[in-house]
Amino acid sequence: MRFARALHCLPLMAVFGFASCGNDPNPKPLASAHADGSPWTVYYGSLSAEARSLDPQYAYDQISHHILEPIYDTLLQYAVMKTDPYEVEPCLLESMPEKVQEADGSVSYACRLKSGIFFHDDPCFPGGKGREVVARDVQYAFQRLSDPAEESPVFSDLAEYVRGMDEIFKEARQTGRFDYDHQTVSGVELIDAYSFKLHLLKPYPQILYWLAQQFTAPVAREAVTYYDGKAGRPLFKFHPVGDGPFKLDSWIPNQSFRFVRNPTYHTTVFPTGGWKPEYEAADRPLAGRTLPLVDEVDLTVFREILPIWLLTRQGYIDRYGVMKDAANSALTSTNELAPKYAARGMKLNKELEVSTFFMVFNMQDPLVGSNRKLRQALSCSYNPQGFIDLLYGGAAPIAQQMLPPGIFGYDKDFKNPYGFNLEKARRLIAEAGYPDGIDPKTNAPLELALDVVAAGGEERQLAEYDQRQLEQIGVKVRLIEDTFARQQEKEDQGNFQIIAGSGWGADYPDPENFFFLLYSKNFPPAGKNAARYANPEFDKTFEQMACIENSPERLELIRKLNDIEIEDCPILLNFNKGYYLISQPWAPLTHSNMLLEGGLKYASVDPVLRKQKQREWNPIAKWPAPAALLVVAGVVGCAIQLNRKRNA
């Protein structure tokens, strides 16, 4: 009987036995030390969703780019330390592409790949040894971009400028098949094994930024042919074969990605200068070091935000972008790091994405489109600060102009004359013909329709904030709640008055990539000018500005575009997206380049300090086991007592 009772305690003991194994959720590193005894370093990061595809020519979502960046090196790359303004520098290329004026007047760029750069070792290559990256692989990447079957989302963007893409795309669509042996992109002219020339249809200096994206990264044809989804082989889009600083070691769907250092990588090194003052202490010791700085990277998929913060507090995640859910416990009321975490050596940094968020006025709407003063009045009535506080804990700056910080032409001293100013708003609404927001024709408040995407409670809260702000000048704002797709449809049809929550994140850091949102040839559905803003003066200036390189002349054109846009007010500027980032004492930030998708090759970690802190932060409590046993024993004892009494 006593034995049987002991058996009852077994599950309980097993539970506490497992408990004593600790709470580290991270998988065991691939190695514990290098052959020379130095520690094996691992960076632990988080992802907010699953990657959709790891095909460099196809993947377009941010998570997929985050996974692709460490695997595929690009022809050019964003100079990690240069963020004001952002700049590109050679990566796989030996030097910056050289602009050539061809005899027929067209423009081309002469490029030469570095020699001695190899694809990762993979069974798709003879003998499993990665072969050298050559110019032919760049041609192949452009062929894939032009293949309708690959569904590259950037095909139209590039085909407009790169010679020959459109023709072979159309041919393939006619025949239903893309012939990779014979249909080559004439815009990518191979000179020798390493050199090629990129021929453009018209001047487009921004092409250099495209060369810094995964879309144009060289791809080995062997890999695409080999990984065909047959005979147990995965599809190429699930099995990337790159040439970058890391190799994908494992991908457990919906769970995690693990990268391991590419041992032969030597394409880039850590910058030897240009560090920002706040990162200098972390950067100086790393200067000139071969990249990547860690041996392994483990990224876990988190579908909820709260657990990331929990694991950060335990020391199992190296970095945490503070989201609304956890802001209360991580930050003080003045938006500083809570003292408890500051004392642990954690650091708080502000991160600023290269984006601008705004509301869009429909310029073809008979009411808001024709009344500039009305738009200006609405712009003056809106205070973005409340929105920013609600959503980003105050970390995002108010947008004063269409260009966000970091883009050539951004003027940090510029203040939007139609920024929040209620007094001015009231004056403007009177000048617009609606004193105190009253429509003299009906003698009732002027009614406006605001389209919002409202999928959840938080979005509704934000929509109501927008509504209250605009109503401050006496007008009445009716909220129309749409799904994302419905709102896109309405944008395409021009079937709205004002749309809230629009925004643009830079494809590349060029003013053209923002002002094109107001260019009259970019009306939806083909283009992104949702406001349907058409101003010949703006168009002319934009066309001049778009195709020249950064210069004082260009700066002047940008100022002019900005002035026209601000005065005409086709969009209501809201904010530039920014948020707080908490980093662990053993993994200090080394840069703040937001055009890198994580910049994993620049991440550095001190594994010894981490181990020590993890032990310090996770002491295992001893008292619950005996306490639980005591409670169980008490209840059982009571029952036995009761039974005896009843049987007696």
Next chain:
Amino acid sequence: MLSYLIRRLLLTPLIIFGVMVLTFVIFFAVHSPEAMARNVLGKRANPTNIYEWLHHRGYDKPVLFNLGQARVSADRHPYDSTGLFDTVFFHQMRDLATLHLGVSDVTGKDLNEVFKQGAIPSLLLTLPAYVCGFFMAVGLALFLVFVRNSALDGAGGLVCVALMSIPPMVYIIFGQAVVALGLDYFPAFGFQLSGLSTARFLILPVALMIVMHLGYDVRLYRAVFLEEIAQDYVRTAKAKGVSNARLLLVHVLKNGMIALITMVIAYLPLLILGSMLVENFFGIPGLGNLLVDALHTSDQAVVRSTTFLTAILYIIGLTITDICYAIVDPRIRLS
């Protein structure tokens, strides 16, 4: 019994067809194929790639019937469709009838593979929670019946009502914050499918799932047992001098089980679909969030396959329940 089974088998395709038609209509009433493409392509959407996206997934065909309506994509490419039934609906139904789940519209992953991969973590979470939870609830219910009408019974009832009243989210947050973060016992998040160490990740979520349902189950089972204990045969057994413990563990338990099994068995096949909330918060890569995620990302292929599987599993569950009824209670005849 056999004729009953055959009848069930014949009805199943009809029920499933009905479910699929309903799902199809509801999904496409909310989302046009173009809207799906837009949702997936996001800011990259333009007429060319929207058309290519639709074309490669067969959504460029008419939705229900092809009545010869000429459609042209925004970049002037004709949508192709031949014959009255060359439509999205008929192609999908044909694929499902031949058990071709196809690939995800968003990721292009083979859905057979997706379900296979997700089913194991889901079952590892829900099966132990279901089995342990059932036995614990039965045990506790018996215990409460054993000590009925005492202070302990009252306290037990109070605890059960309290457990029922707390929302599931609170359990999860409590479990993570106190057990994982405060006591540092188990990982607050994560999963590894590697032998015994898998248990380390599962104990906390399984325990929380048990606790979430325990209050309700114990109250319910207790009521069932109490009803049983008022029966004549119990009085007879008692009069014959059977001890309290034996009475409960042998007589009442056996007869009460008939009612309990039929209550819980219908859900057995659905365990494979996992638990959305717990899987999300603990990072268990199961099937729990598949449907919700698919609705968010406009992945109609996944929505279609998930509802299809759910419908089949539910019908299997109900059939098993009926059969169990017939087996444990000879008074019931299925024919």
